[in-house]
Each structure stands twice: as C-alpha cells, then as structure tokens.
Amino acid sequence: MENKINQIRTEAIEKIEKTTNLKELEEVKNQYLSRNSEFNNLKKSMKDLTPEQKPVIGALINKVSNELNTLVAQKNDLFYKKELNEKLLKEKIDITMDGDYIPLGHVHPLTRTVNEIVEIFNHLGFSLINPEFSPEVELEKFNFDLLNVPKEHPARDVQDTFYCANLPNVVLRSQTSNAQARQMINSNPPIKIISPGRVYRNESVSARKNNLFHQIEGLYVDKDVTMAQLKGVLNEFIRLYFGSSRPTRYRSSFFPFTEPSVEIDVECIMCKGKGCSVCSGSGWLEILGAGMVDPNVLKGVNIDPETYSGFAFGMGVERLAMLKYAIDDIRLFFNDDEKFLKQF
Numbered sequence: 001m002e003n004k005i006n007q008i009r010t011e012a013i014e015k016i017e018k019t020t021n022l023k024e025l026e027e028v029k030n031q032y033l034s035r036n037s038e039f040n041n042l043k044k045s046m047k048d049l050t051p052e053q054k055p056v057i058g059a060l061i062n063k064v065s066n067e068l069n070t071l072v073a074q075k076n077d078l079f080y081k082k083e084l085n086e087k088l089l090k091e092k093i094d095i096t097m098d099g100d101y102i103p104l105g106h107v108h109p110l111t112r113t114v115n116e117i118v119e120i121f122n123h124l125g126f127s128l129i130n131p132e133f134s135p136e137v138e139l140e141k142f143n144f145d146l147l148n149v150p151k152e153h154p155a156r157d158v159q160d161t162f163y164c165a166n167l168p169n170v171v172l173r174s175q176t177s178n179a180q181a182r183q184m185i186n187s188n189p190p191i192k193i194i195s196p197g198r199v200y201r202n203e204s205v206s207a208r209k210n211n212l213f214h215q216i217e218g219l220y221v222d223k224d225v226t227m228a229q230l231k232g233v234l235n236e237f238i239r240l241y242f243g244s245s246r247p248t249r250y251r252s253s254f255f256p257f258t259e260p261s262v263e264i265d266v267e268c269i270m271c272k273g274k275g276c277s278v279c280s281g282s283g284w285l286e287i288l289g290a291g292m293v294d295p296n297v298l299k300g301v302n303i304d305p306e307t308y309s310g311f312a313f314g315m316g317v318e319r320l321a322m323l324k325y326a327i328d329d330i331r332l333f334f335n336d337d338e339k340f341l342k343q344f
C-alpha cells in the first residue's frame, strides 16, 4: 500500500508540474484529489489494515494529500496571476483612440427666456411664486371672477377659453393672472411675486398664435405703490432684457383687473423706430400689458384698497423670445425641429 501511495504521489507531482494553464491544472486536481480518485479510494480501504499499519499509512496519506494540495494551490496562484496579467495587457485602454460622439442636449429657447426673465425680476426684488398658487387647470373663480372679469365678458366664451367637458366652472387657465388671485387670497401684503407658466386659448394656430403659450405675470401690492414705480420697474426690465435702454411708449388700454391699464411698446428692435415689416411700419412693438390693480380685485381677496395699492403686469414669453432672437413663426417653438433648436 505504501508503494501504491508513493507511486500515485510521483505521478501526480509530475502531472502538476507539466500543466500550463488553469484548465489543465483543474483536470489533474480532479484526477488525483477528487472524491472518486484512486488516492481517495485508498483512504477507504484503510479499514482493512492491521492496527499497527493504520497510523503509519494514515500519516503517509495525510502527508501526500497536503503536499499535493499545496502544489496545486501554488500552481493555481501562478496561473491566475499570469492569466490576469495577460487579460490586463490585452484590454489596455488606448487613450489615443477617437471617442464616441454623444451629442449634448441643451435648454429649450422658451425655458431659457423664462429663466432669463425670472432672473431679472428676482434682481428687482420679485420672488418666484409658490407653484401651488399657479395651477394650469383652474376654477373659473380664480381665472375670471376674482379678476373682475364680468360674467358676459367675451374672454369667458368657449370660443376663447377651454372648458372641462364634465366639470362645470373648470377651465384650462387662459392667463397666469389666476396666480395673483390665489397669492393675494392666501397671503397679506407686501406681496411681490413673479409667476411664469403655460396658458391655453381656444385659437386657431398660425405663425403668430398658438393655442398653448407661456406668460409671465408680476404682482406688487403694498402701501403707496404707484404708477411711477410700475414704469420704473418695467423700463429697467426692458433695459436688462434687451441689453440696452430703449425708448418705451405707454398707451392707455383696458383690462378688467387693472385700472388704469396700459400697454407698453418698445422701439422696434429691427428698424430702430424707422418702420419695417416686423413692426408693421409703426416703429413700435407691443410687449407688455400692465396697470394698477383694480380696487374691486383687492376687495375680492380681502385686501383693503384704502390702505393698499398695487400694480400687475403680464407678458408673452414667446413674443419676447421672438423679438430678441428675430424668430418669425411661433410654431417653431413647439415643432421639435432640431435644426431650429440647435441654434440656441
């Protein structure tokens, strides 16, 4: 039996030495050290030995078993490191290779315009409205009633405003002014907020009009707010937005929620007032509607018009972006045309 063990030992050592990779080593290991190997079967036959032989043979089997396992482990380690090194060499990153081109997206021109306008008004002391006060699906109460829009006013007509089919008195807001009504009913003066957002009108789509567009609404309510402050704020806004002071013109107008109301024109960006196709030859471009908050509106939201006054203004984001970047068709903003969007 001793001879048999030594014979297996010699054979196994020779084969382990000859292996050249992990796979071959695994095969040798299976052949000599697995449960079904000849070597393992010798262990099982130890029960037939005499009591004197048992400890001697047992010790020899253990010794050989340890020796072979150690050799396999050493070889295993060697091959593992070798194969890892080869793999690392083969997979070395070539930093001189051309990279894959991954185009970067960028901010949509309307978002960019909104951000720019909001930043200017932040600078002038207006804070961004809490979005809870500026829902797009709105009750008629906030879109019209509290803004002093009479029941029979044409703006309320289904020709102009989208109503929810199954919910009476619910509309897609036709103006961001709903936010000023909600803000005033939920807080006390001084109030100085700016409220950007989407609005909806039941209009046929053309180069100048879309049934979805964006507005920015501003509101300032405090003691002794005057029309002179309104002019100061809006002239400063125009200077900052267009990059230089431009002549402005305040024309008297009418809105249900302001009294007096004005429309504000800026000298035509394209022709500098000489008259061109963009300004229809007038030399002026209308960019804003504004006015002093109507005392009826203040009363409706429980603010005493004897103590407080305020001004409000609203502007179309698309129009301001079109004027600044000389864009002649509002539909370009909504068409997802990459050629157009890439210019910004």
Ligand SMILES: [Zn+2]
Pocket: 268, 269, 270, 271, 272, 273, 274, 275, 276, 277, 278, 279, 280, 281, 283, 284
């Ligand atoms: Zn012009």
